[in-house]
Amino acid sequence: xxxxxxxxxxxxxxxxRDDRVLFSxxxxxxxxxxxxxxxxxxxxxxxSLLRILCSIRxxxxxxxxxxxxxxxxxxxxxxxxLSYIGHRDGIKHDLTAQENLRMARALGTPDGRWSIDRAxxxxxxxxxxxxPTRNLSAGQQRRVALSRLLIxxxxxxxxxxxxxxxxxxxxxxxxxVMERHTxxxxxxxxTTHHRVRLADAPVHAINLSHES
Amino acid sequence: xxxxxxxxAFGLLLKRDLVLALRRRAEMVNPLLFFVLITSLFxxxxxxxxxxxxxxxxxxxxxxALLAALLSLEGMFRSDFEDGTLEQILLSAHPVSVLVLAKxxxxxxxxxxxxxxxxxxxxxxxxxxxxxxxxxxxxxxxxTPVLSLIGAVGVGLTxxxxxxxxxxxxxxLPLYVPVLIFASDAVATAAAGIPITAQLYxxxxxxxxxxxxxxxxxxxxxxxxxx
Numbered sequence: 516x517x518x519x520x521x522x523x524x525x526x527x528x529x530x531x532r533d534d535r536v537l538f539s540x541x542x543x544x545x546x547x548x549x550x551x552x553x554x555x556x557x558x559x560x561x562x563s564l565l566r567i568l569c570s571i572r573x574x575x576x577x578x579x580x581x582x583x584x585x586x587x588x589x590x591x592x593x594x595x596x597l598s599y600i601g602h603r604d605g606i607k608h609d610l611t612a613q614e615n616l617r618m619a620r621a622l623g624t625p626d627g628r629w630s631i632d633r634a635x636x637x638x639x640x641x642x643x644x645x646x647p648t649r650n651l652s653a654g655q656q657r658r659v660a661l662s663r664l665l666i667x668x669x670x671x672x673x674x675x676x677x678x679x680x681x682x683x684x685x686x687x688x689x690x691x692v693m694e695r696h697t698x699x700x701x702x703x704x705x706t707t708h709h710r711v712r713l714a715d716a717p718v719h720a721i722n723l724s725h726e727s
Numbered sequence: 728x729x730x731x732x733x734x735x736a737f738g739l740l741l742k743r744d745l746v747l748a749l750r751r752r753a754e755m756v757n758p759l760l761f762f763v764l765i766t767s768l769f770x771x772x773x774x775x776x777x778x779x780x781x782x783x784x785x786x787x788x789x790x791x792a793l794l795a796a797l798l799s800l801e802g803m804f805r806s807d808f809e810d811g812t813l814e815q816i817l818l819s820a821h822p823v824s825v826l827v828l829a830k831x832x833x834x835x836x837x838x839x840x841x842x843x844x845x846x847x848x849x850x851x852x853x854x855x856x857x858x859x860x861x862x863x864x865x866x867x868x869x870x871t872p873v874l875s876l877i878g879a880v881g882v883g884l885t886x887x888x889x890x891x892x893x894x895x896x897x898x899x900l901p902l903y904v905p906v907l908i909f910a911s912d913a914v915a916t917a918a919a920g921i922p923i924t925a926q927l928y929x930x931x932x933x934x935x936x937x938x939x940x941x942x943x944x945x946x947x948x949x950x951x952x953x954x
Contacts, residue, residue: 571818592820594820606810621732622818
């Protein structure tokens with residue numbers, strides 16, 4: 516992965532929901548190999564901020580820049596550099612893990628780093644690749660969703676509560692995956708209530724509850 | 728993004744939706760059943776007067792096809808919206824309008840094409856002459872894709888609403904009316920033995936217009952719904 520020279524910058528972001536200002540005047544810059552952890556109470560706008568950073572939602576004020584260009588104008592070029600795991604898994608329960616990942620790879624950048632089988636194996640899903648995901652447990656479904664991160668070459672990961680319903684081994688495995696991603700120059704923006712331990716990756720934290 | 732990977736994404740999304748439809752057959756059969764039931768009940772209700780039936784037949788079949796299409800619309804993006812795959816499609820590295828077109832095409836293959844396949848039988852049931860049945864097939868072939876394409880824009884706008892069904896029909900039905908008018912008129916005119924090139928050209932033009940503009944509008948409306 517070429518982690519050189521990429522940068523995500525937010526300036527003056529504000530989000531208003533139902534006439535309530537969730538946050539305003541939010542600035543940050545994220546460089547290669549860095550992690551941004553969003554903290555805050557429930558309803559403090561963490562998910563809204565992630566959706567703004569994905570360009571799904573428009574900020575009420577301010578801009579988000581990817582390598583000094585507005586993400587709204589970059590459109591698909593920005594999406595090609597981005598992997599988003601929302602709080603909904605984004606997998607089809609009537610399809611198998613393999614079918615889901617094949618679709619995800621086709622939607623993203625074509626030359627994935629890892630093969631689908633290897634990505635599933637990394638998340639302990641070996642042997643479950645041809646089972647409809649409906650028959651998997653919630654934690655396993657989450658693992659299928661997280662496997663998406665490994666099969667494309669997106670340098671920016673945006674993760675909404677990625678540890679939800681993972682067991683202790685799953686959390687450890689995923690922390691390892693995140694560490695490798697930052698070592699290779701990738702960046703991560705995430706929300707979580709779990710205490711994230713990442714070796715030698717600078718973790719910046721923003722607490723949205725104080726901002727408002 | 729290279730051209731071939733876009734084709735691949737289009738093909739995979741089309742295949743995915745067809746596989747999903749196949750694994751949930753019950754939903755797929757609903758609109759078809761509705762179409763067949765409505766049109767086959769009319770001959771029973773009208774009694775033995777075939778002249779009345781023949782006069783009303785083209786309109787009846789097309790109204791039934793239109794309502795069947797409307798009935799099937801809601802499912803187009805609903806499940807994708809609920810499980811979050813719609814977000815993934817919008818965040819794809821490919822143009823959303825092209826991916827939307829794949830979804831609409833899959834939807835038409837699953838809900839529109841079966842109507843065309845059973846339509847000849849229903850034409851016989853409604854005592855339509857042979858040349859009118861041929862024209863009926865032609866108008867359905869030109870018209871039902873337009874219904875799916877226009878419907879997609881409406882579904883895109885209402886997919887985020889909990890009770891979007893009523894608004895959806897209010898949004899979409901007025902846009903369906905031109906298709907209904909020209910298609911049923913073409914069938915009725917053909918039954919009378921008069922050439923129908925004008926109606927077919929207009930239907931063709933509507934299809935081309937919908938094919939080129941509706942995917943862009945749908946992509947925009949989905950973006951609005953998700954934001």
